[in-house]
Amino acid sequence: MRAARLSQIGKPLEDAEIPIPEIGPSEVLIRVAAAGICHSDAHYRGGISKIDNLPVTLGHEVAGRVERVGADVRNVTAGDRVCVHYLIHCGRCEFCARGLEQFCRSGQMIGKHRDGGYAEFIKVPSKNAFALPDKISFEIGAIMMCSSATALHALNKARLKTAESLAIFGFGGLGFSAVQLARALGCENIYVVEINPAKLASIKKLGAIPIDAKAGDPVEQIKDVTNGKGADVSLELIGSAKTMRQAVQCLAPLGRAALVGLTAESMSILPYSELINREVEIIGVSDHLASEMPAVIEFARSGKLHFPPESLRVVDLDAGQVNAALDALQHSIDHVRTVIVPKA
Numbered sequence: 001m002r003a004a005r006l007s008q009i010g011k012p013l014e015d016a017e018i019p020i021p022e023i024g025p026s027e028v029l030i031r032v033a034a035a036g037i038c039h040s041d042a043h044y045r046g047g048i049s050k051i052d053n054l055p056v057t058l059g060h061e062v063a064g065r066v067e068r069v070g071a072d073v074r075n076v077t078a079g080d081r082v083c084v085h086y087l088i089h090c091g092r093c094e095f096c097a098r099g100l101e102q103f104c105r106s107g108q109m110i111g112k113h114r115d116g117g118y119a120e121f122i123k124v125p126s127k128n129a130f131a132l133p134d135k136i137s138f139e140i141g142a143i144m145m146c147s148s149a150t151a152l153h154a155l156n157k158a159r160l161k162t163a164e165s166l167a168i169f170g171f172g173g174l175g176f177s178a179v180q181l182a183r184a185l186g187c188e189n190i191y192v193v194e195i196n197p198a199k200l201a202s203i204k205k206l207g208a209i210p211i212d213a214k215a216g217d218p219v220e221q222i223k224d225v226t227n228g229k230g231a232d233v234s235l236e237l238i239g240s241a242k243t244m245r246q247a248v249q250c251l252a253p254l255g256r257a258a259l260v261g262l263t264a265e266s267m268s269i270l271p272y273s274e275l276i277n278r279e280v281e282i283i284g285v286s287d288h289l290a291s292e293m294p295a296v297i298e299f300a301r302s303g304k305l306h307f308p309p310e311s312l313r314v315v316d317l318d319a320g321q322v323n324a325a326l327d328a329l330q331h332s333i334d335h336v337r338t339v340i341v342p343k344a
Contacts, residue, residue, distance in 0.1 A: 003119035004319045007055040009047040015319040021123035025072040033138035035117035035340040036061030059117030060086035063141035073126040082129040083141040102287040147173030153288035158258040162186035164232035171199045173337040174237040184304040193218045198334040222250040241265035253278045260285045317342040
């Protein structure tokens with residue numbers, strides 16, 4: 001089968017022909033219909049997030065049709081439309097027992113620790129395959145598995161309440177989802193920090209308040225529009241020490257900053273004036289949970305979470321096209337997500 005593989009850190013992905021995976025009794029083989037290209041994939045390629053087992057097929061946002069099922073599989077059958085929860089976990093350790101599979105003692109992430117969805121087929125444990133309603137396209141089903149699921153997990157971790165205000169730093173796939181999910185959760189006052197003019201216009205169309213970081217200090221702008229109070233909750237989705245600090249500084253007393261973006265930089269904080277004296281919290285957000293998948297899928301099925309065609313860009317399963325999409329993520333792109341749709 002065709003695959004786009006990472007063979008060397010810091011080098012472009014390469015086209016490869018590799019065997020179709022053999023499945024075990026509790027596994028399923030999925031024919032990939034769509035695979036999202038996430039900023040994390042650029043971090044893997046660039047070495048910001050370490051990968052030890054090379055070569056590997058990237059891609060953790062995956063949706064497709066079940067091709068074959070193992071002898072012990074009961075939750076899905078061949079032909080089913082599915083989307084894939086990317087955290088492979090043992091189900092037995094103390095973290096899995098608490099529903100916290102991102103900390104599983106033997107956990108693996110598809111597209112990082114094991115082969116992912118930049119390929120024609122992928123194998124996963126059947127428990128990682130979630131039914132994808134006909135109403136949701138494969139492209140949206142794929143990107144929900146990181147962009148939307150991680151955004152929902154961040155909002156859950158930040159304990160966002162209905163009457164609270166929210167500041168979002170970054171309007172890529174996660175930010176686009178976070179605005180809609182926060183609205184679905186009852187949040188009305190949403191401020192989104194961006195620099196891209198096209199995205200600033202899109203933010204306004206979604207009913208949120210755009211904050212143009214090029215027009216001035218976003219912290220001061222957020223405080224101005226909140227009458228000096230600041231935001232109750234902030235989400236940092238960019239992966240920059242500068243914006244992480246801003247996500248803390250823009251908070252109201254008792255505010256919570258949920259940091260999601262990946263960076264190798266260190267962040268400077270003044271403990272007394274910026275944390276202690278205002279009793280604000282900094283919360284790390286790692287991935288998301290299988291238990292959150294049904295809610296994400298239902299938000300999309302009901303239309304509360306949607307990705308219009310102009311927000312997506314489609315490329316073929318071709319290393320050159322995929323590398324170009326990864327390169328573009330180093331800059332401010334106008335669209336929300338690029339999705340690989342393998343040609344037959």
